[in-house]
Amino acid sequence: MMKTLTLQILPDEFSIWQLPPNTPLPKIDDSSFWSVTRTPEELSVVSIAKHAPPEESKEAGWRCIGVKGPLAFELTGVLASLSVPLAEAEISIFAISSFNTDYLLVKANQLNLARTTLERAGHTFTN
Numbered sequence: 001m002m003k004t005l006t007l008q009i010l011p012d013e014f015s016i017w018q019l020p021p022n023t024p025l026p027k028i029d030d031s032s033f034w035s036v037t038r039t040p041e042e043l044s045v046v047s048i049a050k051h052a053p054p055e056e057s058k059e060a061g062w063r064c065i066g067v068k069g070p071l072a073f074e075l076t077g078v079l080a081s082l083s084v085p086l087a088e089a090e091i092s093i094f095a096i097s098s099f100n101t102d103y104l105l106v107k108a109n110q111l112n113l114a115r116t117t118l119e120r121a122g123h124t125f126t127n
Contacts, residue, residue, distance in 0.1 A: 003082065006068040007118060008126045014062040014105055015052035016094060017042040026051075033064065035096045035103075046096060046105065062094065062105040065114065068126065069101030078102055086114060086120040 010033060019026070023043050028034050034047040038045060045052075052058050053079055072079060079095060086093055091114050094105040106114045 003122065005078065005123045006126060007066060007123055008066050009111070010064040010066055010103075011066075012048045013060075014046060014064055015058050015060045016062060016105070017045050017047070017052045017058035019045065019055045019056060023091070026053075033103075035098075043096045053093070058074060061108045063108045063111045065104045065106065065118070067101045067103070070099075071101050074091045081121065082118065082123070085117050089113060091117065 014033075019042070021038065021040055021042050025036060025043075026045060026047075028047060028051050032048050032051070032120070034045065034051065036046075037044045046062075049060055052060065065082075067078065067082075079097075079102055082102075083093055083095070086104070086106070090105055091110050096103040096105070104114075119125065
């Protein structure tokens with residue numbers, strides 16, 4: 001497992017929303033964080049809360065913890081070193097991986113507990 005990761009808390013609140021699988025990709029007009037995953041069953045989008053359409057199925061009230069990267073593809077245990085202590089603290093996560101790094105979303109009301117839990121597991125925060 002990873003010994004220590006440097007983490008940062010992104011400043012905005014996020015929403016996770018769902019669209020039918022054949023929906024065209026949404027237009028998000030700024031360069032803020034967002035992630036899209038299409039499967040045969042759905043199109044899932046993670047975005048800053050203000051971009052989530054009010055009429056769509058969504059889960060609001062998330063905050064995002066990012067791992068300072070880039071991380072080498074050969075690294076193992078990155079998500080485990082984060083998700084295991086959070087699971088033991090009964091903190092639900094929504095994980096996203098990008099080419100450079102990993103992100104964990106936690107409910108906003110559990111952000112402070114998540115930070116404390118990850119610091120106790122040996123990780124550090126830049127903010």
